[in-house]
Amino acid sequence: MTTLLAHAAPYGTPGGSTPRNDAPHVPVMLEECLDALRPSEGGWIVDATFGAGGHTAALLAAGAHVIAIDRDPSAAQRAASLDHPHLVFAQGDFRDMERLLAEHDVPAPMGVLMDLGVSSMQLDEGDRGFAFRHDGPLDMRMSASGPSAADLIAETSEADLAALLYRYGEERHSRRIARAIIAARNEAPITTTGRLADVVTAAYPPGPRSDHPARRTFQALRIVVNDELGALEEGLEAVARLLGVGGRVAVLAYHSLEDRIVKHFFKGSSRLTPLTKRPLTASEEEIARNPRARAAKLRVAEKVSS
């Protein structure tokens, strides 16, 4: 493993915390996150994105007390199955972290982890509607409430659709795709991931591709349906207020829109100082084991003043 943070205490994966190969979601850059957060016996850490609990399990194994947050209602059961006396689970949005911690009488934490985006479970379950490779209802709601991606597609104008595909998917062919979606919607409502993926694929210009043509469209819709960037901005503000002085926040981002927000927030905050000039990335060995780690960018900051 390369040196992570010059002044971080050396910290390996604690015994027993190594994720199982059959885990539903393999935690990304686990050792680097532990290095950054320095979990200590009895100290409180917020895992703001519990998922399948891989990071939480490692933090608990290191002796930390963890409050785990997830907006996905199915995460509660996975947290309960860890059955750990030092784990508290709070279902909700991490933008409401202050309220969630207060409701559970959690003191100022010394670490916060945000592992952004969707989990492998959410992607793999076709009926959650996140994946262009699995046919299912066009849903994409992490919290299983509020308007779905099908609602968004049904109600958005062509110009607004093109703008959101460009902005949140960084999709170069946004206008052409929006036009095709509106034409398809006029024939029959688009209610499945399979149909949307087919419409986008057919609209894509021919030529060599390194990627599935619908990937950026799905990313854009998912970001809007879950207001992911708004939640990230508010979540970071909450973290900067909540953290104890000397505490650290570690954020794993998976695309440039998220990473840019984290980078600028850390730079501009009077309460935080960035510890990572450039984001840390996963080792080749980890990427070979877990291809999802390829896109990960880890940034870490420390709270320096209240």
Ligand SMILES: C[S@@+](CC[C@H](N)C(=O)[O-])C[C@H]1O[C@@H](n2cnc3c(N)ncnc32)[C@H](O)[C@@H]1O
């Ligand atoms: C990449 S996964 C986390 C995986 C986890 N670190 C693990 O090791 O299993 C992201 C999780 O964060 C949740 N999530 C995303 N945005 C959220 C938000 N604003 N508030 C709360 N949870 C959120 C998702 O529902 C998903 O379960």
